[in-house]
Amino acid sequence: MAKLYFRYGTMGSSKSAQALMVEFNYMERGYNVLLVKPAVDTRDEKPVIRSRVGLERPCKLIAPGETFADLLEEKHQVIIVDEAQFLTGQQVEELKNLTVDKDIPVLCYGLRTDFSTRMFPGSARLLELSESIVEIKSICHCGSKATVNARFNENGIIREGPQVVIGGNEQYTPLCYRCWREGRLK
Ligand SMILES: [Zn+2]
Incomplete structure (x- = not known):
């Protein structure tokens, strides 16, 4: 089957x-x-x-x-x-x-x-x-495995809002949970 x-x-x-x-x-x-x-x-x-x-x-x-x-x-x-x-x-x-x-x-x-x-x-x-x-694995900038699809703009990580944003200026980057929690984009 x-x-x-x-x-x-x-x-x-x-x-x-x-x-x-x-x-x-x-x-x-x-x-x-x-x-x-x-x-x-x-x-x-x-x-x-x-x-x-x-x-x-x-x-x-x-x-x-x-x-x-x-x-x-x-x-x-x-x-x-x-x-x-x-x-x-x-x-x-x-x-x-x-x-x-x-x-x-x-x-x-x-x-x-x-x-x-x-x-x-x-x-x-x-x-x-x-x-x-x-x-399919990917790596955070810190070297740990990335698990979070962080949404961010010029002010930093965005944590609230609609699940899907069409045509917004927000961007995404893969982060590990720790970097996401602590707001470390780089
Ligand atoms: Zn990290």
Whole structure:
């Protein structure tokens, strides 16, 4: 039976690059891959998955009210989702059912927690339902493992606010819990 995979890491942990490398490997072997990301931030005119290392591939977008059945075609044999923390719980459940009913492997890449260390609903459901869960590690500036996606602006770390900010001037950086707690951005 096909599995549901969740690969989670902080921002800057090369999740998108890894998602695109896995897509490439499948394509090289002749598989048809459905590449998807949730439609949260629509500032990007063309739907693409983009990695900081320079890889970029066109993808399909899925809005909160949509289903993967709307995107899935007969030819697709694998589903890869980037930014999977923005999926709804229902969409994750649909992905799980696709692995069971259609024997399609589903690989999801995303953040585990938000800027205030709280779980994203999509990630929570992925942690509950995935057969395979692997952390993609990244390093804080102090050398410890980064676990927090710190949101900051020119005044320092931001600790309160909405889970998702679209088009704001806030930025994110991966920190260990101690540096995040003590407000050490550098
Ligand atoms: Zn640190």
